[in-house]
Amino acid sequence: MKVLMFGWEFPPFISGGLGTACYGVTKGLINNGVEVTFVIPTRRGRENADVRVLGADEVPLLRIEEIPFIRDSKLMKKRAKIIGISSKGPVSPYYTSKGSMRYMKFDASYAAKTRRVATRINAERGSILEFAGNYGGRLFEEVENYGAVAESLAFLENFDIIHAHDWITFPAGVRAKLISGKPLVVHIHATEFDRSGENMNPHVYNIEKYGMQNADKIIAVSYYTKNIITKRYGINPKKIEVIHNAINREKQIQRYNIKKKNGEKTVLSLGRVTMQKGPDYFLEAANLVLKKIKNVRFVMAGSGDMLPKMISRMAELKIADKFHFTGFLKGMEVEKIYAMSDLYVMPSVSEPFGLTAFEALLYDIPIIISKQSGVSEVLRNAVMVDFWDVKKLAGTMIALLENDKLARRVVEKCQEEIKNISWNNAGYKIKKLYEALV
Amino acid sequence: MVSVCFYFQVHQPFRLRKDYSFFDIGANHFYEDEDANREVCNKVSRKCYLPTNQAMLELIQKHKGKFKISYSVTGVVLEQFERYNPEVLESFKRLAETGCVEFINETYYHSLSFIYSKPEFKKQVIKHRQKIKELFGQTPKTFRNTELIYNNDLAKFIEDMGYKTILAEGADQVLGWRSPNFLYQPAGCYKLNLLMKNYKLSDDIAFRFSNRGWNEWPLTADKFARWVHGMSGNGEILNLFMDYETFGEHQWEDTGIFAFLKALPEKVLKHRDFQFITPGEVSNYYTPVAKINVPYFVSWADIERDLTAWIGNPMQNSAIEMAYAMEKEVMASKNQELIDVWRKLLTSDHFYYICTKWFSDGDVHKYFNPYETPFDAYVVYTNILNDLKLTIEQLIHQQ
Numbered sequence: 006m007k008v009l010m011f012g013w014e015f016p017p018f019i020s021g022g023l024g025t026a027c028y029g030v031t032k033g034l035i036n037n038g039v040e041v042t043f044v045i046p047t048r049r050g051r052e053n054a055d056v057r058v059l060g061a062d063e064v065p066l067l068r069i070e071e072i073p074f075i076r077d078s079k080l081m082k083k084r085a086k087i088i089g090i091s092s093k094g095p096v097s098p099y100y101t102s103k104g105s106m107r108y109m110k111f112d113a114s115y116a117a118k119t120r121r122v123a124t125r126i127n128a129e130r131g132s133i134l135e136f137a138g139n140y141g142g143r144l145f146e147e148v149e150n151y152g153a154v155a156e157s158l159a160f161l162e163n164f165d166i167i168h169a170h171d172w173i174t175f176p177a178g179v180r181a182k183l184i185s186g187k188p189l190v191v192h193i194h195a196t197e198f199d200r201s202g203e204n205m206n207p208h209v210y211n212i213e214k215y216g217m218q219n220a221d222k223i224i225a226v227s228y229y230t231k232n233i234i235t236k237r238y239g240i241n242p243k244k245i246e247v248i249h250n251a252i253n254r255e256k257q258i259q260r261y262n263i264k265k266k267n268g269e270k271t272v273l274s275l276g277r278v279t280m281q282k283g284p285d286y287f288l289e290a291a292n293l294v295l296k297k298i299k300n301v302r303f304v305m306a307g308s309g310d311m312l313p314k315m316i317s318r319m320a321e322l323k324i325a326d327k328f329h330f331t332g333f334l335k336g337m338e339v340e341k342i343y344a345m346s347d348l349y350v351m352p353s354v355s356e357p358f359g360l361t362a363f364e365a366l367l368y369d370i371p372i373i374i375s376k377q378s379g380v381s382e383v384l385r386n387a388v389m390v391d392f393w394d395v396k397k398l399a400g401t402m403i404a405l406l407e408n409d410k411l412a413r414r415v416v417e418k419c420q421e422e423i424k425n426i427s428w429n430n431a432g433y434k435i436k437k438l439y440e441a442l443v
Numbered sequence: 444m445v446s447v448c449f450y451f452q453v454h455q456p457f458r459l460r461k462d463y464s465f466f467d468i469g470a471n472h473f474y475e476d477e478d479a480n481r482e483v484c485n486k487v488s489r490k491c492y493l494p495t496n497q498a499m500l501e502l503i504q505k506h507k508g509k510f511k512i513s514y515s516v517t518g519v520v521l522e523q524f525e526r527y528n529p530e531v532l533e534s535f536k537r538l539a540e541t542g543c544v545e546f547i548n549e550t551y552y553h554s555l556s557f558i559y560s561k562p563e564f565k566k567q568v569i570k571h572r573q574k575i576k577e578l579f580g581q582t583p584k585t586f587r588n589t590e591l592i593y594n595n596d597l598a599k600f601i602e603d604m605g606y607k608t609i610l611a612e613g614a615d616q617v618l619g620w621r622s623p624n625f626l627y628q629p630a631g632c633y634k635l636n637l638l639m640k641n642y643k644l645s646d647d648i649a650f651r652f653s654n655r656g657w658n659e660w661p662l663t664a665d666k667f668a669r670w671v672h673g674m675s676g677n678g679e680i681l682n683l684f685m686d687y688e689t690f691g692e693h694q695w696e697d698t699g700i701f702a703f704l705k706a707l708p709e710k711v712l713k714h715r716d717f718q719f720i721t722p723g724e725v726s727n728y729y730t731p732v733a734k735i736n737v738p739y740f741v742s743w744a745d746i747e748r749d750l751t752a753w754i755g756n757p758m759q760n761s762a763i764e765m766a767y768a769m770e771k772e773v774m775a776s777k778n779q780e781l782i783d784v785w786r787k788l789l790t791s792d793h794f795y796y797i798c799t800k801w802f803s804d805g806d807v808h809k810y811f812n813p814y815e816t817p818f819d820a821y822v823v824y825t826n827i828l829n830d831l832k833l834t835i836e837q838l839i840h841q842q
Contacts (some may be wrong), residue, residue, distance in 0.1 A: 264469065266833075304465065316818045320761035326832060327824040331465040332822075341466065 033432020045136030175216025473566030518551030624678025
């Protein structure tokens with residue numbers, strides 16, 4: 006499986022949040038046996054040791070009139086040779102063959118526009134475009150140019166699928182699809198609504214929507230984002246798959262409009278409420294914590310055969326004003342409850358792995374896990390207690406609730422430990438998604 | 444002279460939104476399931492309140508003052524009539540105008556407040572009294588507590604509030620060998636009359652009327668009147684207490700319950716020693732034959748006739764204690780709207796839904812329970828209390 010990936014940031018060349026996410030996705034895919042060619046506007050002459058990165062400012066543009074469209078990328082390369090140009094030489098895709106007509110029909114106006122832009126850009130055969138590759142004043146022009154380069158790349162590169170990260174690369178992704186006929190996945194890390202609220206830039210919005218409409222599949226980084234894509238962009242939810250990246254807690258708190266009482270903290274345990282998960286130890290420990298500190302709430306999220314017993318026991322302890330049950334949660338509710346939480350507790354009696362502990366870290370929450378969970382083997386820096394040691398569990402909760410610095414350190418160390426695993430996890434899901442499309 | 448004393452309970456709670464979740468706490472202050480409340484009120488009005496009130500009015504007119512009845516209509520159902528079915532309210536007013544109908548006092552919110560807060564109890568009783576005066580032009584002299592929950596202390600409290608008569612369940616554990624068919628006096632009281640429900644004959648109508656497995660089925664007015672007349676010589680007053688919804692709602696129209704009701708007064712009055720009276724009139728005819736000592740609470744619910752339908756399991760206790768623990772703060776807010784919201788949450792039905800008794804009474808509980816399980820009911824209830832608590836804390840903080 007080979008993927009041609011379009012991004013705007015990639016470490017070490019330029020790396021904001023998007024770059025970090027793209028790096029994670031790429032590493033995860035590579036670890037799952039996918040070959041990735043990552044395209045960014047410019048590398049500034051530097052290299053990335055373990056990922057094949059191409060700068061758009063290194064790709065010579067092809068001329069539009071010369072090369073008929075061919076679906077098969079291997080054939081395309083051959084064709085390039087036949088007409089006497091190497092893959093580095095000037096070639097240009099042309100929209101007149103049968104295959105390409107389908108794509109023109111698919112969006113004739115766009116195809117026409119593309120040709121015009123490409124023609125304008127490609128005044129000179131084999132010319133190289135310059136990219137600042139930042140988010141400066143020439144951004145829209147560079148986005149267009151990047152798209153023109155994508156056309157050439159779609160012709161020159163050999164790949165099975167196209168993957169584009171956020172709106173800035175969507176024109177590139179769609180053009181590469183038009184040229185190659187390969188399926189397109191667009192990856193939404195943030196929408197214009199996230200960035201600008203109701204004062205969004207309509208031009209950006211249009212590009213986003215155009216990318217989403219022409220994609221074969223959309224990856225959203227959260228259910229929140231998926232909800233925006235369906236509601237604001239009118240995209241069929243079936244076309245969208247949620248694959249989580251690392252999530253910024255502050256952002257989530259903002260997104261879900263979470264307001265907390267001054268200094269009040271929330272402790273979460275999420276999962277099936279069954280004997281194996283040790284919900285009773287969580288409840289008893291919560292009761293002990295409440296005897297020491299008042300400004301805290303506990304949430305037991307999930308459903309299971311022990312739920313009635315837990316509700317009844319909580320009632321017996323008379324802590325209904327501090328201990329809450331949500332029942333089974335899904336999608337945005339899960340994101341919201343994580344966003345509300347300051348500490349995650351997984352007191353499993355026996356747990357082959359314990360994915361929710363991972364999830365909590367993904368959501369940037371410190372965790373306490375039982376020594377009896379499989380995940381404790383990986384998370385050597387996590388705070389661990391024996392599931393049966395309710396007093397210790399309570400003491401540990403208090404320590405983490407009262408010492409923010411300690412809590413932050415726990416999160417950061419654990420996140421470092423699981424970095425690879427969470428990348429691989431996301432990479433695996435994306436690979437599956439590719440396989441369904443190819 | 445032997446008297447038959449009918450008293451009917453009219454009540455509908457303000458049901459809560461079943462989907463009120465943890466996420467609503469602090470964000471959503473609308474607790475009532477308005478759709479469900481409107482629907483139930485419409486349905487029961489159509490099936491029971493309107494046709495039964497009409498039947499009662501016709502019976503009173505037909506018997507020219509000889510047929511008398513009494514009602515306890517809770518404040519919360521009156522509010523719902525005002526909101527959804529004003530025509531029901533009008534028909535009760537017409538009944539009040541006949542002079543043959545007594546309106547009994549209870550707690551406005553059909554609450555268990557006597558057990559948890561005497562000051563709150565008193566406020567709710569007075570609020571209900573004022574509501575009755577305002578709507579029906581009567582000042583009640585008779586009191587019945589929610590679900591006929593009763594003990595000596597309650598009787599004393601009620602006597603001190605100036606009432607003449609109080610109603611209670613004629614439970615076996617209270618009466619022992621004695622018959623409910625006499626006028627009694629609560630232990631510790633000197634003026635208050637005590638009427639005790641004849642649960643055998645009351646439940647023959649309320650619960651067994653349509654039961655085809657019952658060896659007395661079908662129950663006709665003739666047969667029932669014969670049983671009533673059988674009291675002659677060994678009783679003075681027959682107290683038939685039941686939910687008003689018996690007519691048309693619990694016993695559907697096609698069971699013949701309306702025909703039974705319409706025929707009964709005539710059959711009873713055929714015997715010249717029998718008459719109908721209301722609870723407020725008992726002292727005109729009888730004096731108490733003995734004092735009844737009820738140190739522990741009794742009620743008319745379930746086979747235990749105790750409080751376990753509303754309190755006893757840990758969830759019920761937690762819920763009700765949490766609710767009453769808020770009284771001071773709620774009152775301190777001086778916000779009438781919030782006080783009303785809180786009081787509606789004290790209605791006993793909310794705790795009834797959290798009952799976990801699943802033996803022979805389980806069926807009845809299930810019939811009246813909008814929730815799938817008592818655990819759901821508890822979680823919703825405490826979520827709502829938590830929201831109210833936050834709201835009040837914020838309000839007090841602002842002040």
